[in-house]
Amino acid sequence: xxxxxKDRLTQAIRDMKNATVVDESVxxxxxxxxxxxxxxxxxxxxxxxxxxxxxxKSANLNNLPSGINKRKILEESIFSELCNMLNPGKPSxxxxxxxxxxxxxxxxxxxxxxxxxxxxxxxxxxxxxxxxLICADTFRDGALDQLKQDAVKVEIPYYGSxxxxxxxxxxxxGLKRFKNENRDLxxxxxxxxxxxxxxxxxxxxxxxxxxxxxxxxxxIDSSIGQAAFDQARAFKQSVSVGGVIVTxxxxxxxxxxxxxxxxxxxxxxxxxxxxxxxxxxxAFDAKAFVCRLLG
Ligand code: GDP
Numbered sequence: 001x002x003x004x005x006k007d008r009l010t011q012a013i014r015d016m017k018n019a020t021v022v023d024e025s026v027x028x029x030x031x032x033x034x035x036x037x038x039x040x041x042x043x044x045x046x047x048x049x050x051x052x053x054x055x056x057k058s059a060n061l062n063n064l065p066s067g068i069n070k071r072k073i074l075e076e077s078i079f080s081e082l083c084n085m086l087n088p089g090k091p092s093x094x095x096x097x098x099x100x101x102x103x104x105x106x107x108x109x110x111x112x113x114x115x116x117x118x119x120x121x122x123x124x125x126x127x128x129x130x131x132x133l134i135c136a137d138t139f140r141d142g143a144l145d146q147l148k149q150d151a152v153k154v155e156i157p158y159y160g161s162x163x164x165x166x167x168x169x170x171x172x173x174g175l176k177r178f179k180n181e182n183r184d185l186x187x188x189x190x191x192x193x194x195x196x197x198x199x200x201x202x203x204x205x206x207x208x209x210x211x212x213x214x215x216x217x218x219x220i221d222s223s224i225g226q227a228a229f230d231q232a233r234a235f236k237q238s239v240s241v242g243g244v245i246v247t248x249x250x251x252x253x254x255x256x257x258x259x260x261x262x263x264x265x266x267x268x269x270x271x272x273x274x275x276x277x278x279x280x281x282x283a284f285d286a287k288a289f290v291c292r293l294l295g
Contacts, residue, residue, distance in 0.1 A: 002293065005255045008037030010295035013075055022070040027061055034078065042225025042256030043085075047263050051081045079290055085259045087268040087286035092243035093215040095185050097129055102175065102186045102211060105245075106204050106235050107219030109192030112247035114143060116219060116273050117189040118150035119281035120245075123271075124185050125156060132183040134174035135160030136167040136207060139191035147189055154278055157183070167191065167203060168210045175211060188213065196234035208239040215242045217270070220261040222246045222253035232264035241265045246284070249274035255293075 012033035019026040031052050038048045059077040061070050095101035103120070105113050114137070121131035133151050135158065137143035144160035151158035159174035171188050178186045190207060193200045208216065218241045220228045235241055244265060246258045249272045258269055269284045 002041070002253050002255050005037055005041040006293050006295065008040065009034060009293055012037060013078065013294060016074060017071050022061070022074065024062070027059075027070075027074065030074065031055065038256075038259075042254040043259050044226040044229055044256070044263070047085065047259060051085060054081050054084075075294075079294060082290045082293065083286045086262055086284075086289065088262060088266045090266060090268070092268055092270050095124070095129070095214070097127075098184055100179055100182075100184055100186065101215070102188065102213040103215045103217060104188040104190060104208065104211060104213040104239070105217050105219060106190055106239060106241070107192060108196065108221075108231060109140065109194055111192065111219045111221045112273060113137075113192060113219050114146050114189050115150065115276065115278075116245055116247055116271075116281070117187050118147065118154065118156070119273055119278050120217075120271065121151075121156045121185070121187050122154040122278050123281050125154065129185045130183050131156055131185040131187060132174075132178040132181070133158040134171055134178070134186065134188045136171040136174070136188050137191035138165050138167045138170060139193075139203075143189070143191065150278060157181070168206055171207055171211050196231055201234060201238040204235065205238045216240055217243050217245050218261060218265055218267070219245050219247055220257050222249050222255075222257050222272075223251050225254040225256040226260045228257040229260035229264045232261040236265045241267055243267050243270040245269070245271045245273065247273045250280070 012030050016030035035048050055077045059074050105117050107113050121133055124131050135144045135147040161170050164170050216239045218235050244261045244267055246269055272284050273281045
């Protein structure tokens with residue numbers, strides 16, 4: 001997972017720390033290496049440039065009195081800027097047990113939405129919530145069957161319709177049913193397309209306005225890199241995205257996708273999923289992740 005990015009970032013910091021004197025050329029070389037590492041990880045250029053400028057500003061190495069540990073300051077500054085890239089500081093809505101919360105999942109087709117809805121439900125069920133799943137994907141044949149299979153596996157109630165073609169009607173009916181049953185975490189799976197088409201975004205807007213979810217989660221496939229920026233921005237313009245989940249972290253994850261999605265939505269990554277099985281799902285902590293990235 002992200003091995004190349006990790007190796008390159010670690011090496012850049014190691015070289016800087018091993019230099020006899022941390023002068024301007026060592027700092028520049030370190031930041032150039034970090035730039036190259038992030039660009040190869042498919043992080044958009046403007047975000048990399050911003051990170052480098054912020055590091056230069058916050059480390060302020062030229063104006064430090066002698067005797068100050070420049071290596072440590074530079075390392076800490078890189079660490080905190082990488083954390084900021086994955087967590088813009090605005091916390092996501094967190095469902096509370098015993099109070100009804102509605103969470104809507106959005107993203108392109110094939111991202112892993114249906115799988116992740118079930119994983120998110122299962123994750124919370126294990127922690128004592130009473131989740132329920134709604135299939136508001138009336139576009140893709142087999143979407144309801146897929147959700148049903150996962151829901152049955154983990155014994156979570158689900159709702160969907162094989163006859164109603166309006167996703168909003170299905171979602172509202174499911175919400176009514178599960179609210180009556182006192183389910184405290186109601187998860188709405190939505191449809192996708194292969195790209196961010198106008199019809200999909202309009203469907204999401206209508207669903208959002210009708211169901212008024214407490215949280216909209218945008219899903220991004222970790223292998224797509226910086227193309228995530230435009231995808232995330234398109235969804236964000238249609239619905240009020242509040243958190244990001246990065247899917248398929250077990251595959252060819254690039255890092256750029258997660259960073260781009262956070263930058264475009266200004267929302268934190270809240271979970272990652274790293275495998276097809278339903279328990280391959282974990283809460284995301286930007287600091288712990290960057291610690292691992294920097295070795
Ligand atoms: P949706 O179209 O966004 O609802 O995506 P699906 O949930 O149907 O997932 C698309 C494909 O990706 C399916 O074949 C899933 O089994 C697979 N998939 C989902 N999550 C993961 C993951 O974390 N790792 C891997 N390797 N495959 C996944």
